[in-house]
Amino acid sequence: MTAASADGPLVLGIETSCDETGVGIVRGTTLLADAVASSVAEHERFGGVVPEVASRAHLEAMVPMIERACAEAGVRLVDVDALAVTAGPGLAGALLVGDAAAKALALALGKPLYGVNHLAAHVAVDQLEHGLLPEPTLALLVSGGHSSLLLVPDVTSDVRQLGQTMDDAAGEAFDKVARVLGLGFPGGPYVDRAAREGDAASIAFPRGLTGPRDMAGEHRFDFSFSGLKSAVARWVEQRERDGETVPVPDVAAAFQEAVVDVLTRKAVLAAQEAGVDHLVLGGGVAANSRLRVLAQERCDAAGIRLRVPRPGLCTDNGAMVAALGAELVRRGRTPSALDHAADSSMPVTQVLA
Amino acid sequence: MLLLAFDTSTPAITVALHDGSGVLASSTVVDARRHGELLAPGIEAVLAEVGRSPADLTSIVVGVGPGPFTGLRVGVVTARTLGAVLGIEVYGICSLDAVAWASGLDAAFAVVTDARRREVYWATYSDFRVRDGVAAVGRPQAVAGVLGDRPVIGPGAGVYPFVDARTTVLSAAALAELAAYRLTTGGELLSPSPLYLRRPDATPPGERKRVLA
Numbered sequence: 001m002t003a004a005s006a007d008g009p010l011v012l013g014i015e016t017s018c019d020e021t022g023v024g025i026v027r028g029t030t031l032l033a034d035a036v037a038s039s040v041a042e043h044e045r046f047g048g049v050v051p052e053v054a055s056r057a058h059l060e061a062m063v064p065m066i067e068r069a070c071a072e073a074g075v076r077l078v079d080v081d082a083l084a085v086t087a088g089p090g091l092a093g094a095l096l097v098g099d100a101a102a103k104a105l106a107l108a109l110g111k112p113l114y115g116v117n118h119l120a121a122h123v124a125v126d127q128l129e130h131g132l133l134p135e136p137t138l139a140l141l142v143s144g145g146h147s148s149l150l151l152v153p154d155v156t157s158d159v160r161q162l163g164q165t166m167d168d169a170a171g172e173a174f175d176k177v178a179r180v181l182g183l184g185f186p187g188g189p190y191v192d193r194a195a196r197e198g199d200a201a202s203i204a205f206p207r208g209l210t211g212p213r214d215m216a217g218e219h220r221f222d223f224s225f226s227g228l229k230s231a232v233a234r235w236v237e238q239r240e241r242d243g244e245t246v247p248v249p250d251v252a253a254a255f256q257e258a259v260v261d262v263l264t265r266k267a268v269l270a271a272q273e274a275g276v277d278h279l280v281l282g283g284g285v286a287a288n289s290r291l292r293v294l295a296q297e298r299c300d301a302a303g304i305r306l307r308v309p310r311p312g313l314c315t316d317n318g319a320m321v322a323a324l325g326a327e328l329v330r331r332g333r334t335p336s337a338l339d340h341a342a343d344s345s346m347p348v349t350q351v352l353a
Numbered sequence: 354m355l356l357l358a359f360d361t362s363t364p365a366i367t368v369a370l371h372d373g374s375g376v377l378a379s380s381t382v383v384d385a386r387r388h389g390e391l392l393a394p395g396i397e398a399v400l401a402e403v404g405r406s407p408a409d410l411t412s413i414v415v416g417v418g419p420g421p422f423t424g425l426r427v428g429v430v431t432a433r434t435l436g437a438v439l440g441i442e443v444y445g446i447c448s449l450d451a452v453a454w455a456s457g458l459d460a461a462f463a464v465v466t467d468a469r470r471r472e473v474y475w476a477t478y479s480d481f482r483v484r485d486g487v488a489a490v491g492r493p494q495a496v497a498g499v500l501g502d503r504p505v506i507g508p509g510a511g512v513y514p515f516v517d518a519r520t521t522v523l524s525a526a527a528l529a530e531l532a533a534y535r536l537t538t539g540g541e542l543l544s545p546s547p548l549y550l551r552r553p554d555a556t557p558p559g560e561r562k563r564v565l566a
């Protein structure tokens with residue numbers, strides 16, 4: 001074994017499931033490059049991601065991002081040991097661009113290709129920050145596309161879903177509330193910023209699926225943010241009708257607190273019930289400052305070790321896909337076939353296509 | 354010379370190899386929903402058939418449509434990525450031209466492919482080598498009115514009521530021959546960018562929806 005391969009396999013990962021074109025390169029658990037182009041500005045005036053706009057942007061950004069990642073990492077494509085790509089879940093047309101590019105790379109380089117689950121990649125990315133994942137690990141993934149509570153005995157082969165959103169993803173609720181409050185898109189960072197000046201206790205917004213019946217039943221680890229979103233909209237409209245000014249910072253803070261309270265409460269409870277003492281936070285909403293603080297407080301109180309990757313690794317990127325690819329290589333998992341399908345509704349329990 | 358040609362702008366996933374004097378191998382599968390699955394294995398198969406590897410390729414030509422977006426992009430991104438990795442030239446050719454070339458017709462005709470959403474992509478030709486203008490997208494009834502009783506060929510010909518419709522499958526063998534011909538005679542070679550001909554379907558949201566009655 002050479003010195004280089006002793007540090008782990010060199011893997012290039014591609015991510016195109018939504019509006020970020022990400023190409024990352026890792027060696028084992030070491031991040032070498034993380035090139036991301038985002039089409040978010042093109043979606044802003046539509047108030048949400050437009051699939052065809054995102055797909056067109058992926059096509060234009062793909063080769064430039066591959067080249068940028070190689071330059072950043074100081075590696076040549078021929079030196080790569082394996083390729084990894086998000087095979088799902090995500091926007092069908094968007095996934096297809098990255099998947100086809102990854103297949104072209106695998107074909108031209110004669111290297112193995114792993115078509116991976118986007119959610120498992122959100123968990124595996126933490127290995128770049130905090131080393132190998134404890135097994136099992138609990139993962140709370142929250143973004144504009146997902147809100148999932150996962151039990152992860154082995155991120156390469158065994159991912160189990162404990163809970164998920166029954167309606168809107170947490171990030172979607174942030175987008176919609178930001179719109180109601182006249183803030184920008186995507187809503188997360190705007191609400192977070194506004195909330196810093198507000199009083200979270202000033203308005204009592206509902207916490208979905210947290211009543212005694214819910215917490216005793218099969219949905220105790222599931223989420224619902226649709227009722228909360230409507231409650232915020234109703235509250236704001238009532239104010240406007242009464243001719244009063246809307247206290248944007250207070251509404252933002254109270255809404256954010258309701259989301260973050262439910263997420264962290266359920267995550268800690270799930271960890272305790274499963275007897276797991278590590279929690280990984282991932283997804284774009286994991287960049288939310290209040291979520292980080294409250295998750296830390298509650299994990300500390302419960303004796304759970306919290307692992308949160310830096311914000312740039314929580315949002316969608318190619319490094320997370322490469323990180324999972326490297327772990328799949330390390331564990332000796334069988335690569336995907338060159339004719340594997342990108343699957344927009346790939347189940348979270350399926351790590352490999 | 355070893356030219357790799359492929360096209361995913363129609364329901365066919367079609368791949369061919371050309372050595373400058375003729376087509377060495379080709380493969381065509383018609384499966385409108387599996388472009389992403391079948392293109393790379395198709396390329397692998399034609400190379401294996403003649404005992405060559407990707408490193409032997411000297412240039413790539415891809416059909417750039419017009420075509421429904423999702424499948425079309427599979428071909429274009431594959432061409433661009435292969436070209437970047439292998440460090441070879443990548444050309445685009447209007448996919449309708451490959452259909453025209455394959456017909457060998459010497460009189461005026463039109464090529465039509467299915468654009469979905471009850472529209473067709475179309476272009477008219479003076480003969481199998483010469484397109485009259487640029488490709489366009491339109492309602493079949495309107496296009497039929499323009500075309501009159503001219504022969505209409507292509508994968509979309511039989512889908513709509515054209516007078517003299519002759520359904521053909523787009524083949525990369527024809528695309529490869531056409532590319533080889535244009536490379537030596539200096540015909541139109543485009544950049545590998547999709548001819549979308551339509552804007553993305555998206556409208557900015559109107560005023561905020563009210564939740565109170």
Ligand SMILES: [Zn+2]
Binds near residue numbers: 143283
């Ligand atoms: Zn994500």
